[in-house]
Amino acid sequence: MKRHSSRPSAGPEEHGAPEPHDLGLSHDLPTLLNRRHAIGLLSVGGLVAALAACSPGTASADPTGDGGGSAPGDDVAQSDSGDGEIPEETNGPFPADGTNGPNALTTTGVVRSDITTSFGDSSGTAEGIPLTFSLTVVDVSGEGDAGTPVAGAAVYAWHCDRDGQYSMYDITDQNYLRGVQEADADGTVTFTSIFPACYPGRWPHIHFEVYPSLDDATSATGRMRTSQLALPQDVSEAVYATEGYEQSVANLRDVSLDSDMVFSDGYALQMARVSGSVSQGYTATLRVPV
Template identity: 55%
Template sequence: MSEKTGSQGRGHHHDDEHEIDGGLVHDLPMFARRRMIGLLAGASMAPLLAACSPGSEDSASSSASSSSPSGSSSSGTSSSSGSDCEVIPEETAGPYPGDGSNGVNVLKESGVVRSDITKSFGSAGGVAEGIPLTITLTVVDQASGCETPKEGAAVYLWHCDRAGLYSLYSEGVTEENYLRGVQETDEKGQVTFTSIFPACYTGRWPHIHFEVYGSIDDATAAQNIVATSQLAFPKDVCDTVYATDGYSESVQKLGELSLETDNIFSDGYDQQLATIEGSTDKGYTATLTVPV
């Protein structure tokens, strides 16, 4: 059985260097399932593929590799809609979800429903420093061809800080709960979080975790997950951000990775690569469409 998280349960396989004993083995069930789907689809489409030009994935990667000298960027791709609309790829929640599946459950704490996740809430008082980042996810109904927004759904979003640490879990920030929050989708199916640009840590491409729930009540009860996935960042934006103060440790770690070799995104990231706009001076916005 796949260890993926889904509406019937939660995955417990891990995704970073702190669980190095498991390594890539934990992700092999995911690869097997998604690779098999790709192989079956490829077999049925073989006559058509012969007439198509190669390099669509390379083009997507290339489009995310340019940057302007001023540090202002507009990179990434938007999830497709209409006839080629697909459900967002299911991914691991990682070892630090904070949703009760691996220890602490922040979802049941008062204050977790919020848009600004840069600060801890409750008895904690820490603030995550870094380049400002506004994250907007648009949750849509895949069965409608991604044309219908999912109003009244909920998204729980979390990611590491500028040093690559996860609140509630990593040494030094176990008493903090920043960079975690829940929002209910509006009439456009959107949720927006105010945050900071995350670090790149050993073994993983820069990313943001999120879970989609059918309602805010389900989210705050930590039950009935609809989808679990991750958002990826374009390389040119990462290079620009990591050249600023506070992100120096991310430079070398990013240089050791690529989207094509990351153990989560290597089997395809077109639907998960965020569209990024902004600059290091004014901050960035990241947008992604999430079909469920």
């Protein structure tokens, strides 16, 4: 488990028109090129090989609500196809972790499992198809280590709303869809939320940061890892066919995992396993090796 002592500035994400706080490609490119496939991407041959390896992810889900879905024991099996630590990613232009404007982490009430509502001095509820997502933090630093649960670690998670907007930035009077949880004895944190939109240029995703402890998280210090969770295409399509997500239909059609600025160089460790249905809501799980 590698501890990152410095906190990078927020990098840009494709999100419609450029934001005034977007730091530009010159900031984001070093972050992306530092990922595990960077060496291969520096050559044309490496680029072709990387793109060929990025076939669309699959999900054990039942979009129609007919009773299918993954078996209970399969919850965090998505990372069986990948080795090593989950990649370090940009935290985007809307982190609200103090690196780019507002800081939700030091706000009273941010420690919670249900992030559909705003907290502190804000009020409001994000609408959308219910999504419960769990992240299991495991330490894989030992040689041949399959992963030891990191009990007591803390995770800060955030994502856009049904309209593709981020609280505290696009919607300045709300801070919903942001929250911190402390990992249990199994290294797992769970958040109750809504399914995020697909906005222009980005694959459907959820941001998260891992901290050594709850105290570290709520003081915005000692960050260990910043990464992103990818949501499967078939589930996303089922959600986006419902009322309120209309703009996501075209946005998803115009982007792919191969073209996404974050997932294009591989997503085996970031693709969540999802089960559920539109009518009953979805459950997503991701193993987070650090």
